[in-house]
Amino acid sequence: xxxxxxxxxxxxxxxxxxxxxxxxxxxxxxxxxxxxxxxxxxxxxxxxxxxxxxxxxxxxxxxxxxxxxxxxxxxxxxxxxxxxxxxxxxxxxxxxxxxxxxxxxxxxxxxxxxxxxxxxxxxxxxxxxxxxxxxxxxxxxxxxxxxxxxxxxxxxxxxxxxxxxxxxxxxxxxxxxxxxxxxxxxxxxxxxxxxxxxxxxxxxxxxxxxxxxxxxxxxxxxxxxxxxxxxxxxxxxxxxxxxxxxxxxxxxxxxxxxxxxxxxxxxxxxxxxxxxxxxxxxxxxxxxxxxxxxxxxxxxxxxxxxxxxxxxxxxxxxxxx
Numbered sequence: 001x002x003x004x005x006x007x008x009x010x011x012x013x014x015x016x017x018x019x020x021x022x023x024x025x026x027x028x029x030x031x032x033x034x035x036x037x038x039x040x041x042x043x044x045x046x047x048x049x050x051x052x053x054x055x056x057x058x059x060x061x062x063x064x065x066x067x068x069x070x071x072x073x074x075x076x077x078x079x080x081x082x083x084x085x086x087x088x089x090x091x092x093x094x095x096x097x098x099x100x101x102x103x104x105x106x107x108x109x110x111x112x113x114x115x116x117x118x119x120x121x122x123x124x125x126x127x128x129x130x131x132x133x134x135x136x137x138x139x140x141x142x143x144x145x146x147x148x149x150x151x152x153x154x155x156x157x158x159x160x161x162x163x164x165x166x167x168x169x170x171x172x173x174x175x176x177x178x179x180x181x182x183x184x185x186x187x188x189x190x191x192x193x194x195x196x197x198x199x200x201x202x203x204x205x206x207x208x209x210x211x212x213x214x215x216x217x218x219x220x221x222x223x224x225x226x227x228x229x230x231x232x233x234x235x236x237x238x239x240x241x242x243x244x245x246x247x248x249x250x251x252x253x254x255x256x257x258x259x260x261x262x263x264x265x266x267x268x269x270x271x272x273x274x275x276x277x278x279x280x281x282x283x284x285x286x287x288x289x290x291x292x293x294x295x296x297x298x299x300x301x302x303x304x305x306x307x308x309x310x311x312x313x314x315x316x317x318x319x320x321x
Contacts, residue, residue: 028115032183033065033066035118036157036165040157043058043062043158044202044223050136057138059160061209062222063162063226066225072166073168074166078091078168078182082173083180089105090105101188102159102188102190103182103185104121104182107172107175108179109175109176111179117169118181133151138199140196141194143192143193152190159197162186162187165183169181204219209224209225212224213226
């Protein structure tokens with residue numbers, strides 16, 4: 001029985017150069033940005049699933065991330081220490097506060113490729129929303145109670161005022177050859193008794209983006225971005241494959257659709273079906289598929305090889321039994 005996970009990915013092309021002395025290639029930078037920004041776009045559009053099955057409130061003034069070499073450098077410094085992905089492995093809070101830096105940690109020794117490892121870490125962090133809850137469709141305040149549920153990685157990724165990210169990794173023999181992944185964020189998030197993001201409708205015009213000066217709206221992602229940023233992004237719908245063999249993913253760009261079901265016009269990431277019982281699973285999504293009621297019902301793509309009775313939302317994404 002094949003299991004299929006649908007993760008919508010908006011591929012962003014960054015003009016930022018690879019950081020000096022970095023192990024994060026341009027392709028890995030693009031993966032980090034596109035995965036973070038896709039999740040933030042999903043949240044802004046009101047399509048993110050909370051534990052229990054309801055949808056989180058949409059977000060206004062949600063900004064897309066750009067890549068920051070200084071943040072990557074501090075993330076690499078911490079990753080090199082191989083302290084583990086638990087509380088003791090974090091940087092001192094005094095240091096994070098002084099530098100206005102947020103921090104997420106992840107470790108894994110089962111994923112084989114760096115790209116797959118980074119994707120697994122980001123999926124794990126974002127999955128806290130569906131696995132642990134904490135917020136409601138009408139309340140997105142971070143409290144000591146919901147923070148204690150363990151949603152801090154998700155809330156930092158979703159923090160509305162955060163605009164930059166930098167990540168690093170290190171294989172750690174002292175941790176049984178686990179690979180440490182560290183992402184640093186600015187502006188720092190996770191302030192207790194503060195809304196994680198501004199509830200509302202995702203931007204549809206530049207005038208909707210008001211948190212930072214010279215802001216504009218990306219009409220595809222519905223995320224804001226600062227007009228004077230040194231890193232620019234554009235959405236592409238090419239059919240270039242994304243090499244993530246460690247997780248068995250292949251990425252495809254669907255055709256443009258007149259019906260915007262939360263996926264049409266974006267790139268789809270999903271497992272390839274290798275069975276005759278999965279017709280069309282490895283082909284591009286069509287206008288007909290995108291426009292179908294079943295497709296639109298979830299606000300994201302349904303794999304063609306998954307019978308409706310076997311669909312379920314797990315960790316905020318669609319799974320097929």
